[in-house]
Amino acid sequence: MNNKIEKGDIVVINKSGKYYQQVGEVSEVDYNIFFVKIVLVKLGNQEETFEEKNLQLQTKKPSLQEVITSIDKILEQVTQIPHLPTQEKVELPNRLKYLKLDIPKLDKQLVQTNFDSINKILAVTREVDSSASFWQEIDPNLEKISWWIRTSL
Template identity: 75%
Template sequence: MKEKIEKGDIVLINKSGEYQNKLGEVIEIDYNIFFVKIVIVKLSNQEEAFEEKDLQLQTKKPTIEEVIASVEKIIELVEYIYHLPTKEKVELPNRLKYLKLDIPKLDKQLIIKNFESIDKILVSTREADSSATFWQEIDSNFEKISWWIRTSL
């Protein structure tokens, strides 16, 4: 069975024309007067409407379970960040644990507050040591969390 296209998914445009074979993110789902599913897709700097039949699902947005697993993975990797100042050495794991607890509650304000604090700490820490190999894994997990927040709240 073909998976349903939902807000936040990444899709490939199959319709011939200007946007053929371009990737975009689904930002809205609507229906026309004939109950045909219309999918609004963000393509780089513009938005276009397509019928669902003109799209091919590429990547599903992360589930809550995947996002929580990403937070857990970052918590594990934080211990390898040696250049964390003392205050951040305590604050970063705590913020990550709070974020993990807030996600299932879908509390937008708390999630965004903790996410932004974590982001600031990671950005400043990366400046001190960006050569470490674990940053790639932190970044991919952090991007998954960011994607879920952007498309789910």
């Protein structure tokens, strides 16, 4: 695993003080005039600056390949959704395939539009049957895709 802290990673603050052991998401990485890596960490609704040495990597943000794999896993589950209206039965797999093609292009607007449509269809579907087993596979993969979009584009 790459232990270099990058934007989008989840870190734990290991510097004693006010933020000790808090978990946050890296929102920016920069260097000061002495070439020391300075990391801006989002902690709840505030952001604080730390030197990289005061942070411990907890979770790497998903890679492009992991996101593509997540889309494939959701595509597999979509066929198991029984109460999907005919239009969504066609639109959802198509949107997922387009998302898979659009993500490597890093076109923020295109990716976000497709992801929002997928999310909307799945939200309506969840209202009909939220206890089905396929959600256990769809939800973490959807979250992984969302995390990548939020931190990569």
